[in-house]
Structures are given as structure tokens and as C-alpha cells.
Amino acid sequence: MATTTASGVQPDLEKTVSRRSHTNVPPEELLASEADAELLARLGYKQELRRNFTMIEVFGIAFSIMGLLPSIASTLSFSVPAGPVGMVWGWFLASMFIFIVGVAMADLGSAMPTSGGLYWWTHYFASPKTRNALSFLVGYSNSLGLVGGLCSIDYGFALMFCSVIVIARDGNWTPSNGVVYAVFLCCVLLHGVLASTLSKIMGKLQTVFVAMNIILIVATIIALPVGKHLSSERNDAHFIFAQTENLTTWPTGWAFMLSWLSPIWTIGAFDSCVHMSEEASNAAKAVPYGIMMSIGSCWFLGFIIMIVIAATINPDLEAVLGSSFGQPMAQIYYDAIGKHGTLGLMSLLFIVQFVMGLSILVAASRQTWAFSRDGALPFSSFFRPISKRMGYIPLRTIWGCVFLAAVLGLLCLIAPAAAAALFSLAVAGNNLAWGLPIFCRVIWGQHKFVPGPFYTGDRFSKPIAWVAIIFLIFGIILAMFPDGGPNPTPQSMNYTVVINMAVWGGAMLYYFIDARKWFTGPKITIDVAALSDEQQAALVAEGLDLGVGEGIAPGGGLMEPQITGVNEKAGEKGDTDSN
């Protein structure tokens, strides 16, 4: 574990926080262990959320957002056009690079586990001239990327839900865009209700969600080959591992690269582990291992699933893509196990897709809460309080994310091409937010990096970081390509480039016109007055804003922080509201 920073602030700060922690707070009312709260205090923050999540539950939140099988089902239209080679080897190769990105993030997540990690790290590592602007950009890109992830998951849910009705009606129904949006909206609202009310068991629920995912995966891996064997012949090994296709208007090699979008979207949002940092016990280990275990298991299990799908898919891939069920996966099930089996597995599939949306809403609300804590969101002072009554959760940012998702989801009403931009918004927004802190570290901040208990070592850490950066840039480019070929029509255009440029351009415009006057990076929420002059100077040297003389109180502007970064007695202090 890191015991000091470049500025050497920790030892004294540790003494401060340790001293303050010896209060008579009953253990059940502590929000966090002393070690976790101390590490958070080194980053300048007091403990405000309750640490309900174990390591396995931190892994669970990322794994359930990945929702392996429903995500593969939602993105088959990216991988099937490249044929089995794209599906199987595209999966394997892209997942390997995603794992490298995860390892680079794990290095940082172990050293500095805080809910707003990505923009916090960016600010910490970037040069003094660029740190505020880059941190601002990363915060917005990450927040929008997560909300885009929520939209894309719930849009996928709406399509799956409708496809089950289509199957039940033997194809005699076609959902309109309005119906799809109505299902999407109900889903988002229900997520808001559940994320608001289930906070106390949200950690435990992750274990249930992991189990549901595993049951669905095992059921599919068994049912597809067995069903296909009974109904017709399975595809041979040559077809599975060596058959290339090109059902796109791009060259074959590029069609193969576009198939990578399936694993890139599926194995996304592993930064959710970072966003749960302040609710994880032993965060310095739970965060990095959560990231790597979730990616690693999806890499392996996804490879198996892709082989099984390639073995059982109708070799007429165009027929699968053009399925009257509106869902290639529904057609694959149908061809192998018939109507009733398909209805059963598709129902389980959309239930798992539903819980993916719930988990990503939890993660998105923590990121946006952290960002509002640092005063960067519009209406930050409104969003910043946490709800004591609902279990120490950021209730207002949960509903802020729900509202934004409901608005962004209106794209479903325009056309499928516009709705597809939701998938790419998640990819491009998150890739930028993951890549920039890693980039800032290797360019400007290597000397400031103090490893946590998980560390890839001096020899490997930097090369891993560079591979991660290059892959993330490539992922952004990939996400912007229209799948309609070099000459897209308005219908086949990929609107990601428009949406993301609006997000990134808008964030930068906002920063340079207005926010540069008041956004000075992460704010200290520990009790600054309790720190010595040296400690204050050391935190300032870390690039942290002590909030003195700027009209913004430490803690985001709502109230004077009153505690020291250790265990706040539940219900007594802090920026809470009573709702």
C-alpha cells in the first residue's frame, strides 16, 4: 500500500485522521473502516457513503453491468457481419486488449481509490496548465459515457422485451419506435425506483445478479448445441474458427475490426469498480481485483459463448441478421431449441439485461455525485447532498441520471441509426475518460505515481499503459465508423461523431467560457482547519483545491465540512439531506 505521496503529506495526515477516529462511535454506525477512511482522507475527501460492498460485490457490479450474454446478444449485429472469424477471434483479441486497459486502470485504482477516480487522477497527474481543463473533460465524458451506457442497455432491454412478444405472436406484430421508447422509459424509471430503495442490499444483490448471469450462460452453452444436434447438424470446426464473411460494405479486414465493437461494448463500464471505491471495504484491493476479475471472466466465458454460437448459428448469416424477431440472438435460439425454449431463454435474457441497467445506474450516480461534490456539474449544490434516509446514497444524482437517460433515449424515436449512437456514446465517452488519466500519468505524472497494493511493477506498468492508450484511441475511432460503409446515407450514418463532438466540444466550451473561472479540480472535504500549515501546503502541492477564498466551501459549497475524513457517525454530520 502506498504510505506516502510525492509531497509526503500522508504520515502527518494519518496521525490526524487516526486521532480523530478514536471516538465512541458504535461499530454498526461506522461508515467505513479506519484504513479505508484514512486512504480516502489522503485524497482529500471525508467518508460520506457507507462501505457496503465487499471485493466480490465490487466485482459483481462490473460483471453484472457487462451482462455477458445479453450484451453479446445486443451486439451480434456488429460481430456476425464479419462471420465466425470475427465473432470468435474478434472477441478473443479485443478482450485481450480490454484486459490490458483494465490492468492499467487497476494500477491507478489501487493507488487512489475514489468515486470520481478518473477525473481525480487526471487532475493529479496532468501538468499544472492542463489539469483543470482535462479533469473537467474527463468528468463530463465519463458521466455522459455512463449515462449513454444506461441508455444503450435499456434500449437493448426494450428491443429484447418486444422480441419476446413478437415470438409469442409468431412474428405477427412489429413494435413501433414509440412502443420501444415507452418500454425503454418504463425500464429507466423502474431502475430509478430500485436504485433509490434497495441501497442497503445493493451489494448483496450483485451476488444474485452474478448468479443469474452464470445460470443464463450455462443454460445457453448447454441448450444451443444439444438443441441444434437434435434438430439439424452443428457447424464444423473449420466454419467456427476459419470462416470469414463480409456482410458490410467495408473491406473484409475492416469488417473484422468492426466486429471488435461487440466485445468493446460488452466488456465496458469496468470503471464502475472505481466509482464504488467509497462504498467498498478494502478499496485499494477490491477496486483493482474487481476490474481484472470482471474483464478476465468475460474474456474467457465470452470466447466459449462465441464458439457455441458459431457452432450453432444458421450458416446463412444474412437470414439471422434480418430475423423477423428483430433480434439475431432470438433467431439463433429459435433455430436450435424452438419457440418455447426461446421464450424461456429470451425472458431470462431480458431480465439479466434489466439488472445490467440497474447496476450501471448505481455506478453512474456515484460518478455524477463525485463530480457534483467537486462542483463541476450544473446545479452541483442541488445534486451534491446524499440521502441519509435512503441509506447514505446520492439520491438526487440517481434521478438526475434517470432524467438524462429518458431525454437521450428519445433518439429511439428517430431511427435505429440514431439509437445505435447510444451504444457508441458509451464506448467513445468512456474510452476517452479511461485513456486520459493513463496518458497524463505516463506523460506528466510518472514521478508522482505511488503504487497501491496492486501494482504491475516498474518494468511493465508503463508499457501496459501505452498499449492501453493506443487501444482506447483505436476504440474511439472504431466507434465512430458508420456500418453503412464508406458512403453512408442519412439512415446508415453513425451519429456518434456528432453526439460525442457535442459532448466533448460542449464541455470544453463550457470550461473555457465559464467553468475555468471556478473549476479548480477536486475539492478537499476533510476538515481543512484541523490540518497543519504543512499539511495544507502539501495538499495544495498535490493539485487539490482547499477552497479557501473562492466562495466555494470545501465540500462542494453546501456546508462547512465538520469531520476529519474518518468515520462519520451515521446520521450526525456531513452533506446529507433528510430525504
Ligand SMILES: NCCCC(=O)O
Ligand atoms: N455491457 C454493457 C456495458 C455498457 C457500457 O459499455 O457502458
